[in-house]
Amino acid sequence: MVPFTRSTMTSFVLAVVFCLSAVTGSSADAQAVRNRILMRVFWQDRETAQLSWADITSGDKWGIKRAWIHGFPMVDAENQELAPMKHHNGVLVTGVRDHQDGTLQSGWISVDTGVFEEPHGNHTHWKYTGLPKVTGMNLDAHQGNPGQLSVSENIFYLAHDQKNGFSQLQPSLLKQASSASESAKFFSGGGSHIALAAVNDAVAYSSWDDESGPNGGRVDVVPLRQAGKPKIAYSFQLPSAAIHGITHNSGKVFLAPADGICWVKVDLSLKETAESVQVNYLSLGQDELSDRPVRTGTFSNARNWVLCTTGEGDQSKLCLINAESADPSVVKVNVPAADGLRLTAPETVLSLGNRYAFLFQERTDAVNGVQEQLTVVELDPDRNRDFSDARIRTTIPVGASRTEGHHGHHAIAFDAYGRYAAFTEPGEGILNLFSLQDMQVVARFKVGGSPDRIVAVGAPEHFH
Numbered sequence: 001m002v003p004f005t006r007s008t009m010t011s012f013v014l015a016v017v018f019c020l021s022a023v024t025g026s027s028a029d030a031q032a033v034r035n036r037i038l039m040r041v042f043w044q045d046r047e048t049a050q051l052s053w054a055d056i057t058s059g060d061k062w063g064i065k066r067a068w069i070h071g072f073p074m075v076d077a078e079n080q081e082l083a084p085m086k087h088h089n090g091v092l093v094t095g096v097r098d099h100q101d102g103t104l105q106s107g108w109i110s111v112d113t114g115v116f117e118e119p120h121g122n123h124t125h126w127k128y129t130g131l132p133k134v135t136g137m138n139l140d141a142h143q144g145n146p147g148q149l150s151v152s153e154n155i156f157y158l159a160h161d162q163k164n165g166f167s168q169l170q171p172s173l174l175k176q177a178s179s180a181s182e183s184a185k186f187f188s189g190g191g192s193h194i195a196l197a198a199v200n201d202a203v204a205y206s207s208w209d210d211e212s213g214p215n216g217g218r219v220d221v222v223p224l225r226q227a228g229k230p231k232i233a234y235s236f237q238l239p240s241a242a243i244h245g246i247t248h249n250s251g252k253v254f255l256a257p258a259d260g261i262c263w264v265k266v267d268l269s270l271k272e273t274a275e276s277v278q279v280n281y282l283s284l285g286q287d288e289l290s291d292r293p294v295r296t297g298t299f300s301n302a303r304n305w306v307l308c309t310t311g312e313g314d315q316s317k318l319c320l321i322n323a324e325s326a327d328p329s330v331v332k333v334n335v336p337a338a339d340g341l342r343l344t345a346p347e348t349v350l351s352l353g354n355r356y357a358f359l360f361q362e363r364t365d366a367v368n369g370v371q372e373q374l375t376v377v378e379l380d381p382d383r384n385r386d387f388s389d390a391r392i393r394t395t396i397p398v399g400a401s402r403t404e405g406h407h408g409h410h411a412i413a414f415d416a417y418g419r420y421a422a423f424t425e426p427g428e429g430i431l432n433l434f435s436l437q438d439m440q441v442v443a444r445f446k447v448g449g450s451p452d453r454i455v456a457v458g459a460p461e462h463f464h
């Protein structure tokens, strides 16, 4: 495959913009190939703090029709920002943070995506019959600046960083405006900038990101099914502090503190105590330049494997851990990256029987001018469910990020069948459509602003 050079990418943009107007002009043409919706995407615009949506279509040409969401509140882009978003079962939730530790106005907004999955014998059809609309919101000075948002066992979990706790949000209640505002239940546990993993709707592990002090390296274990006022069952300490990431897989909880990775067995029946819980440690090595321990941040999962990235420049690695193993170890895949680039957290997808991880190589400093890249790793080339043969499938140049704190990173989302990916280029105002079958960008859409986080709902329509 020939990678795009900078100049061919630019002419590609112009070509797509031209094609978009051509599609509009020929929409009444009876000879035209029937337009098919590939997925519905929702993306946050950093500049306006608004949420956009669009159906991406294929036909004679690739198409995108952008719109805004009915009932979405005006978020003050000067003093507030949109926080992580997730979707599940037709409902999308986005957090809202303010720049005053949650004392101005923060909280969450829920949206009916208008997309539903219709059973059809041994398969399902995706229908795009509704328009997205806001079903509920909880925005005030008491929501404690929501941070991490995750979905586990059909329930949303939203961390309230300044309230040292988190909420459960029930998608079934979020679907209806009449019940959406009553859908949240608050639990204490975790603090500062919380990383949270809920397991089997029974127990949550909620961490603190303090760099030192009594809460440095602290993890709270919270029962989710207790009667009465929820309480922390017990807390334990990791050997190092500044916890940035957490996940669970195969009966283990994995955590990302300042040094390496720690893991504990999931304690569903709450039989452990602060003293008895066994904290296991996996080293990620030492950084050759700084001589400090190597750390990671955000985890992702594919089958029974946990994935994360470490290092920058020539030290960049994708790390893979078999969570099912009684004695887990770290498999490292070197990812060639230029100096001045760092890998984003992996995003994984199952596509046509193959599992892939997508990693962006982003500038460590927003203005260093190094060409950014997208690397796709094939996780299990021989398909024997052992990922230790993971290898790089392709690396392609991409338009720029525009990083600023947690914002402005490239973000990617996949349709429900894993046929196409949509990813943002925050520094270019562009949304890309990537075909996994062809392993290349097939369309670039100029959407303007600074497209940030993105979510994809649904899968390519088929007609029969």
Ligand SMILES: [Zn+2]
Binding pocket: 120, 123, 124, 125, 464
């Ligand atoms: Zn069918």
